[in-house]
Amino acid sequence: MATIRKVSDLDVAGKRVFVRVDFNVPQDEKGAVTDDTRIRAALPTIRNLVERGARVILGSHLGRPKGKTPSLSLLPVAARLAELLAPQVEEVKLCDEVVGDGSRKVVSDLRDGEIALLENLRWEPGEEKNDEALSKALASLAEVYVNDAFGTAHRAHCSTVGMVKHFAPGKRGAGFLMLREVEFLSRLIHNVERPYVVVIGGAKVSDKINVLTNLASVADAVLIGGAMANTFLAAQGKNLGKSKLEADKLHVAKQFMERCARDSVDVVLPTDLIVAPSIDALDGRVVDVDAVPLDQMALDIGPATAREFASHIHDAKTVFWNGPLGLFEKKPFAAGTFAIARAMAESSGTTVVGGGDSVAAITEAGVEAKVSHVSTGGGASLEFVEGQTLPGIAALYEPESE
Ligand code: ADP
Ligand code: MG
Numbered sequence: 001m002a003t004i005r006k007v008s009d010l011d012v013a014g015k016r017v018f019v020r021v022d023f024n025v026p027q028d029e030k031g032a033v034t035d036d037t038r039i040r041a042a043l044p045t046i047r048n049l050v051e052r053g054a055r056v057i058l059g060s061h062l063g064r065p066k067g068k069t070p071s072l073s074l075l076p077v078a079a080r081l082a083e084l085l086a087p088q089v090e091e092v093k094l095c096d097e098v099v100g101d102g103s104r105k106v107v108s109d110l111r112d113g114e115i116a117l118l119e120n121l122r123w124e125p126g127e128e129k130n131d132e133a134l135s136k137a138l139a140s141l142a143e144v145y146v147n148d149a150f151g152t153a154h155r156a157h158c159s160t161v162g163m164v165k166h167f168a169p170g171k172r173g174a175g176f177l178m179l180r181e182v183e184f185l186s187r188l189i190h191n192v193e194r195p196y197v198v199v200i201g202g203a204k205v206s207d208k209i210n211v212l213t214n215l216a217s218v219a220d221a222v223l224i225g226g227a228m229a230n231t232f233l234a235a236q237g238k239n240l241g242k243s244k245l246e247a248d249k250l251h252v253a254k255q256f257m258e259r260c261a262r263d264s265v266d267v268v269l270p271t272d273l274i275v276a277p278s279i280d281a282l283d284g285r286v287v288d289v290d291a292v293p294l295d296q297m298a299l300d301i302g303p304a305t306a307r308e309f310a311s312h313i314h315d316a317k318t319v320f321w322n323g324p325l326g327l328f329e330k331k332p333f334a335a336g337t338f339a340i341a342r343a344m345a346e347s348s349g350t351t352v353v354g355g356g357d358s359v360a361a362i363t364e365a366g367v368e369a370k371v372s373h374v375s376t377g378g379g380a381s382l383e384f385v386e387g388q389t390l391p392g393i394a395a396l397y398e399p400e401s402e
Helices: 037-041 043-051 075-085 101-108 131-139 158-162 176-186 205-218 226-235 249-262 304-313 333-347 356-364 381-383
Strands: 016-020 055-059 091-095 115-117 146-148 173-174 197-198 221-224 266-268 274-275 285-289 298-300 318-322 350-353
Touching: 016 043, 016 249, 037 043, 037 075, 043 055, 043 075, 043 176, 075 091, 075 115, 101 115, 115 205, 115 266, 131 176, 176 221, 176 356, 197 205, 197 304, 205 226, 205 304, 205 318, 205 381, 221 226, 221 304, 226 249, 266 298, 266 304, 274 304, 298 304, 298 333, 304 333, 318 333, 318 381, 333 350, 333 356, 350 356
Parallel strands: 016 055, 016 146, 055 115, 091 115, 146 173, 197 221, 197 318, 221 266, 318 350
Antiparallel strands: 274 285, 274 298
8 A cells, every 4th residue: 555654754864855835825015924824834844854853945835926026035934934943943044046056055055953945936937837857956955855735735846746756765755734634634535434514615616516526425414505505595496686696507506416315415505594785784684595685695694504504513523614604704794604613613523624714714713723623725625625636645655665
């Protein structure tokens, strides 16, 4: 059986170790890091390598630069990382390029336990093209390769795929963040503990239908809320007034429900909704799902629906949640989403949240620490639970040694 080696099982003392991290952090107009969650998430791997005397070379992309865009330099990231690692590490040496004589010099001068950070990998146009010359140049900087950037594992770039083949089995592996993501997300699709409840909300059926379809083949119940649910309710012939829905996806929703009925998967849709005349309304009112006024739109699940969803979550051994249940960015329409966040926190089962907006909601609800796993992946997490093979993970596998 093929396996992925853990960073802690690699021989790294005195070796140059390239670590692909995800430091694609949000910044303000002046470039200061406004949320360092992604930098903190890589610390366990970096600290482990430093403690074992590795010479650490970090690589990440930041934003979508066109060539060497100075505003997308990793300088502020290097500064924040140095603060987080002090006093264990004295400095983070920022190379002013990705590959070239300058980087080679910085890297070859590294002593055991020291850290260098390459400049924004996407300053090199070859990175996103998985260009072989760049892959080779990156690989030549190091003796060992570690990937801890789960958030970019769904991309086949030089730093996630191309350079990896230049490291023999035993010289490549996954960092702690990557391993944790794979462990928790795998529990949502293989050897699942039951009952297994999937909660899907968010904006569009078209974004999520592959996730829904794959998870419905394993789940016992699928709870659908958010703007997504409007399309499902419309497919059942209900009138949703002015609600946001995808009129061209009614057949997709219908087919999905028919398949679930055939496979005895419970599809739970809202029975009540919060409606308002517009998204700018200062409050909403509760209506039965059959009584949405023609001039109003559904902007959240209602309290009876929230209670029903919560009771499914309470009784589950495994729960996966992706997609807010309403327009939670606006206070009058956030109650449903926060009720689900609390239910996740109170459930004694394995609870996993994935997706950019859902993770923001769970953090805003203040219950981040009470769910089993908050996936850092966004697009990568969703592709993983869709059952896709992520190229950045596939590249790490090695044959089992005797
Ligand atoms: P995630 O990022 O967690 O995968 P999505 O991007 O699919 O989630 O969806 C999040 C967006 O969906 C949020 O901006 C939220 O306001 C919006 N949304 C959810 N329900 C509704 C609704 N009933 N009407 C309008 N927008 C909604
Ligand atoms: Mg989103």
